[in-house]
Amino acid sequence: MTSQDKLAGQCLCGAVTLHLQQWDPHAGACHCGMCRQWGGGPFLSVAGGKTLVIEGEDRIKRYRSSDWAERAFCSECGTHLFYHGLPSGDHYIAAGLFPGARLELHHQIYIDKKPDWYAFAGTSQTLTEAEVIALYSQAD
Numbered sequence: 001m002t003s004q005d006k007l008a009g010q011c012l013c014g015a016v017t018l019h020l021q022q023w024d025p026h027a028g029a030c031h032c033g034m035c036r037q038w039g040g041g042p043f044l045s046v047a048g049g050k051t052l053v054i055e056g057e058d059r060i061k062r063y064r065s066s067d068w069a070e071r072a073f074c075s076e077c078g079t080h081l082f083y084h085g086l087p088s089g090d091h092y093i094a095a096g097l098f099p100g101a102r103l104e105l106h107h108q109i110y111i112d113k114k115p116d117w118y119a120f121a122g123t124s125q126t127l128t129e130a131e132v133i134a135l136y137s138q139a140d
Helices: 033-039 129-139
Strands: 004-010 017-023 026-030 043-049 052-055 060-064 069-074 080-085 091-094 104-109 125-127
Touching (some): 033 043, 033 080
Antiparallel strands (some): 026 043, 043 091
């Protein structure tokens, strides 16, 4: 896994800019029902860890979607910005915010919840819902 230095992306209207001080070119896809309902399809993201710097924080609306996470979007244009895991403090930033970044689909989670009507080309690591829950339960 190679870590790159600094990456910046912004919402559609430019009110919010997210700066990643370090980032990994491996993108992930979440197929859980909540992500699909939130964005109309899988949530494609780049791990931002704890290195996220936000410009325009006053324009961000946060929604507490579960006991362990919140989802954020721009209050001006509605662009989905990130998923924030509360226990870990990690951010998973919407990959579409970085149109110039060269990303590679590295993993897919909640693969057993993915509907049959779409699929990604190539191969990537996959985890089922039970595997994801077990993995994060071990991290506590």
